Amino acid sequence: MEYIAVLAPSVVVGLIFWFAMKSIFNADKSEREAEARAQTEANLRNSGPDAEGNAAK
Template sequence: MEYVAVLLPSLVVGLLFWFAMKAVFNADKSERQAEARAQAEADAQAGFSDRPDTGRK
């Protein structure tokens, strides 16, 4: 039982860090997708429908 008491705080902090980093990366991914949609919409309105792919996703 003493091993659990020693390891539990580290595991909890590790899990909290993992969830926080997952949220940050998901927010960044969503922001990049929204930016790409907005750029594509702006290009379509400006008449640049065949814009070359930059390779970013």
């Protein structure tokens, strides 16, 4: 039983750290995907035909 009392704080801190890092990486992944979508949409708007039907240069 002494081993559990000694190891429990380290395990708990390790799990907290793991969950924090996981949430940070998931947030970064979501942000990168959103940025890529926004960039793609901006590129499509800028390279599409203009209001007069002429292709943009």
